[in-house]
Amino acid sequence: MKLDDSLELYLKYIRYEKNLTPNSIRSYTKDILQLHGFLYSNNINDTTQLDLAIFRNFLKSIDSKKYANRTIIRKYSSYINYFRFLEENKLTGMQLSQFINVPRKRERLYTFLSKKEMEKLFDSMEVKDYLNNRKRIIDPQTRKHLSDLHKRNRLIIELLYSTGARVSEIENIKLKDIDIKKSEIRVTGKGRKQRIVYINHRCLYRLEKYLGEVRPGLSSNKKAGTRLNNLYLLLNSRGERLSSRSIYEIVRKYVKLAGIKKKITPHSIRHSFASHLLQEGAGIREIQELLGHENISTTQIYSHLDIKKIKEDYRRFHPRAKQGGPPIKNKQ
CATH class of the missing domain: 1.10.443.10 (Intergrase catalytic core)
Incomplete structure (x- = not known):
């Protein structure tokens, strides 16, 4: 299945079956579009072409950016859920979700007003x-x-x-x-x-x-x-x-x-x-x-x-x- 088509199908799934909020859907969409952009740049246009080595390079590029720990955790979770959807619906032969280790959540110092x-x-x-x-x-x-x-x-x-x-x-x-x-x-x-x-x-x-x-x-x-x-x-x-x-x-x-x-x-x-x-x-x-x-x-x-x-x-x-x-x- 074409990457764009897989995203459209996945968004319908999380909107109507998982009943996620509009904000969550926007976040998932943004994360997966970022992944797709990287895949397109590596000549991958279809879910059947997914490649572990290329995906690991993508994760390295994510880790190299100055994202907050919380943002990285969200992105990794987005990719796990997306790949599980593809795997469960037999849209890919690669089991990429099992190769994603979500980073540990760091203790945050909260800012508040007295x-x-x-x-x-x-x-x-x-x-x-x-x-x-x-x-x-x-x-x-x-x-x-x-x-x-x-x-x-x-x-x-x-x-x-x-x-x-x-x-x-x-x-x-x-x-x-x-x-x-x-x-x-x-x-x-x-x-x-x-x-x-x-x-x-x-x-x-x-x-x-x-x-x-x-x-x-x-x-x-x-x-x-x-x-x-x-x-x-x-x-x-x-x-x-x-x-x-x-x-x-x-x-x-x-x-x-x-x-x-x-x-x-x-x-x-x-x-x-x-x-x-x-x-x-x-x-x-x-x-x-x-x-x-x-x-x-x-x-x-x-x-x-x-x-x-x-x-x-x-x-x-x-x-x-x-x-x-x-x-x-x-x-x-």
């Missing part, structure tokens, strides 16, 4: 201050447009911190998923699994302001007229669903404006959400449910985040570590 930094971020986002700090004079219509986008952006950061949701989950919130009365939102996570997340009173206030004052103007744009765009909570200035990439840029911009020097992403705010809950006494199991983690071991990384607090608690509560305890006698 409670004070989180408040600093929110304080810097007051609408009047944001607009008054702009260097050039703007006309009333432009000022209104910028104010509306700023209110939407403020809501995005409130949602990230209030819910602890992933950026893809925030991006895909539909109007029907929101229950204002219960202060709840239904999000769809990895593997299309749904869960309920909660919004605090500040986030609820921003949400109601956005729905009442901002979104109607965004949804009146031409491209928002499509039925699909009208389903989603967050829209861009053209009336289209706001993308994950745009949310990343929004977070990066406001963190910079707040004078915070850390490299912060939407996922960093998710880490902050979990870390702050833990510091306030929430249990690991409860945090696991809120984050939508399938495995408790994924959630347990947050118990190692705030080393400073752990040390402070040790010095405060351990009977032989308290300040002002009995002096240590010199050895004779």
Whole structure:
């Protein structure tokens, strides 16, 4: 089978039978297209021509690039699953999947914001201050447009911190998923699994302001007229669903404006959400449910985040570590 045809067949399989999310399908597609590009450059156009030596050279080229460990693991997993599909459907005579050893996952150091930094971020986002700090004079219509986008952006950061949701989950919130009365939102996570997340009173206030004052103007744009765009909570200035990439840029911009020097992403705010809950006494199991983690071991990384607090608690509560305890006698 031609490589392009095999990819088309595989994508149908993971979309309709495996029921993978659009984000996962995009990642698989990107990884396999990269593999196909390498195979084409080596005159391999068909799945029956797959060659172990050439594939090993491809893996070497992947390893030589400066990909993050997590990205390499994902790519290797993409190739294993793709080759298994080809093998199970007898589209290739080579058993390439058995020759792929997925690298071990490295321990990652998570970046997150402290409670004070989180408040600093929110304080810097007051609408009047944001607009008054702009260097050039703007006309009333432009000022209104910028104010509306700023209110939407403020809501995005409130949602990230209030819910602890992933950026893809925030991006895909539909109007029907929101229950204002219960202060709840239904999000769809990895593997299309749904869960309920909660919004605090500040986030609820921003949400109601956005729905009442901002979104109607965004949804009146031409491209928002499509039925699909009208389903989603967050829209861009053209009336289209706001993308994950745009949310990343929004977070990066406001963190910079707040004078915070850390490299912060939407996922960093998710880490902050979990870390702050833990510091306030929430249990690991409860945090696991809120984050939508399938495995408790994924959630347990947050118990190692705030080393400073752990040390402070040790010095405060351990009977032989308290300040002002009995002096240590010199050895004779």
